Amino acid sequence: MLDDIKKFDVPTPKEIVEELDKYIIGQDEAKKAVAIALRNRGRRKLLPEELRDEIAPKNIIMIGPTGVGKTEIARRLASITKAPFLKVEATKYTEVGYVGRDVESMVRDLTNIAVNMCKSEMQQIVESEAEKIVEERLLDILFPAPEYFKKKMNSKEFENLSEEERLHIIRFTNNREKFRERLLKGEFEDKYIEIATKERFFPAFELFGGMNIEDIEIMIPGFSNFVPKRTKTKKVTVKEARKILLAEESEKLIDMDKVISRALELVENMGIIFIDEIDKIIGPDTRSGPSVSREGVQRDLLPIVEGTSVMTKYGVVRTHHILFIAAGAFHTNKPSDLIPELQGRFPIRVELKSLTQEDFKKILTLPKNALTKQYRELLKTEGVDLVFEDDGIDEITKFAYKVNTETEDIGARRLYTIMEKLLEDISFNAPDLKGQTIRITAEYVREKLKSITENRDLTRYIL
Numbered sequence: 001m002l003d004d005i006k007k008f009d010v011p012t013p014k015e016i017v018e019e020l021d022k023y024i025i026g027q028d029e030a031k032k033a034v035a036i037a038l039r040n041r042g043r044r045k046l047l048p049e050e051l052r053d054e055i056a057p058k059n060i061i062m063i064g065p066t067g068v069g070k071t072e073i074a075r076r077l078a079s080i081t082k083a084p085f086l087k088v089e090a091t092k093y094t095e096v097g098y099v100g101r102d103v104e105s106m107v108r109d110l111t112n113i114a115v116n117m118c119k120s121e122m123q124q125i126v127e128s129e130a131e132k133i134v135e136e137r138l139l140d141i142l143f144p145a146p147e148y149f150k151k152k153m154n155s156k157e158f159e160n161l162s163e164e165e166r167l168h169i170i171r172f173t174n175n176r177e178k179f180r181e182r183l184l185k186g187e188f189e190d191k192y193i194e195i196a197t198k199e200r201f202f203p204a205f206e207l208f209g210g211m212n213i214e215d216i217e218i219m220i221p222g223f224s225n226f227v228p229k230r231t232k233t234k235k236v237t238v239k240e241a242r243k244i245l246l247a248e249e250s251e252k253l254i255d256m257d258k259v260i261s262r263a264l265e266l267v268e269n270m271g272i273i274f275i276d277e278i279d280k281i282i283g284p285d286t287r288s289g290p291s292v293s294r295e296g297v298q299r300d301l302l303p304i305v306e307g308t309s310v311m312t313k314y315g316v317v318r319t320h321h322i323l324f325i326a327a328g329a330f331h332t333n334k335p336s337d338l339i340p341e342l343q344g345r346f347p348i349r350v351e352l353k354s355l356t357q358e359d360f361k362k363i364l365t366l367p368k369n370a371l372t373k374q375y376r377e378l379l380k381t382e383g384v385d386l387v388f389e390d391d392g393i394d395e396i397t398k399f400a401y402k403v404n405t406e407t408e409d410i411g412a413r414r415l416y417t418i419m420e421k422l423l424e425d426i427s428f429n430a431p432d433l434k435g436q437t438i439r440i441t442a443e444y445v446r447e448k449l450k451s452i453t454e455n456r457d458l459t460r461y462i463l
């Protein structure tokens, strides 16, 4: 049983949370909720079919002030799951009939992602085979074979050749192998050769009435196959040619039908769509005046979250089991301001908390990609050893927290602005500081930020 779950590559909830912990401080409740939702997909796949269809994903809304890690959790989730994952901004969409992207396009985008995922997976499988073919093709170009050699012959035909012809062939074969060795050693990498590539020529102008190729593909599947291929000769280095030919040859080896059917299955059962800024599609009080188009977007979202069939260029995709995670700051409104039908489709609510000074300290130092680590590495390239002292970090977080409470709370983003200001001079002068060690102490921080923090108006503009 456990082995089966492994087969679907869904890590355990604990493993997911552990992975998220490497980048995100606190917010345990949100981490737990997404971990469970993710794991449930894997569980569902193991159920008998009748039951599997009944189990709808438990969509999640993440609520919390700005800059506390909502988007960051989603971003990290994408790298943990090997499932197709799409992050969209709700504000990007417009109601059907208005100019802009319609909501269904998110399903099409997710499908494209899945197809690319499956394709590159396949590419890895056929890679070594394609490499061999490319090697032969490069040899053919660098060291063209005489006509009679190109003809594959069996041993009997070979025996029937004249002594001279046979010698010729043997000599040619030996030479070719020597060339192969030199090619593999990389001796020809910068040599220019001519290769013939086939490209589809898509007209750059709009086709019918503002439709692009993708729209047409949906109506007429396989449309782009009718666009003629043009053969073009290109002069490139062997190194570049290898890349081009490799793409061309692996394309030929990949069974696209298989890729697409796998991708569609993956999207329908494991796909995840993260809808950011969902609070921004709540209109102003709609009871007064005609309903605005933002509410239209909510209404368009309903069927997709509930389960519908969307036409994509790869075929129909059922959205019934796609997991939706929405997030929003909900500063001026509440989740209950969403239209009721939509609220009901997001049964799990998790709240992310405002960050404390202690959290700031951890965010600055602990995550794999922590800001202090980033600046340290950046300056190391200039030969400058940047050391953050403990009291220096304390002072930075104290300032960040203070500015957040006194002006506007922008969460961890405050750390970015403060750090940038703090290290501005060092960054600027770094090339002249080669070989030095610079310590960021409490005193240094106070000194650098004093002039700004003493003046509240200045703080507002600079930090």
Ligand SMILES: Nc1ncnc2c1ncn2[C@@H]1O[C@H](COP(=O)(O)OP(=O)(O)OP(=O)(O)O)[C@@H](O)[C@H]1O
Residues within 6 Å of the ligand: 023, 024, 025, 026, 027, 064, 065, 066, 067, 068, 069, 070, 071, 072, 073, 328, 329, 363, 367, 411, 412, 413
């Ligand atoms: N809990 C946290 N742990 C580590 N880093 C964090 C945390 N919260 C925020 N950050 C950092 O702050 C930045 C902003 O966070 P994020 O993009 O997740 O904000 P958000 O919650 O989506 O806010 P908004 O509502 O404005 O979109 C990120 O780059 C992230 O690295």
Ligand SMILES: [Mg+2]
Residues within 6 Å of the ligand: 070, 071, 072, 276, 277
């Ligand atoms: Mg965000």
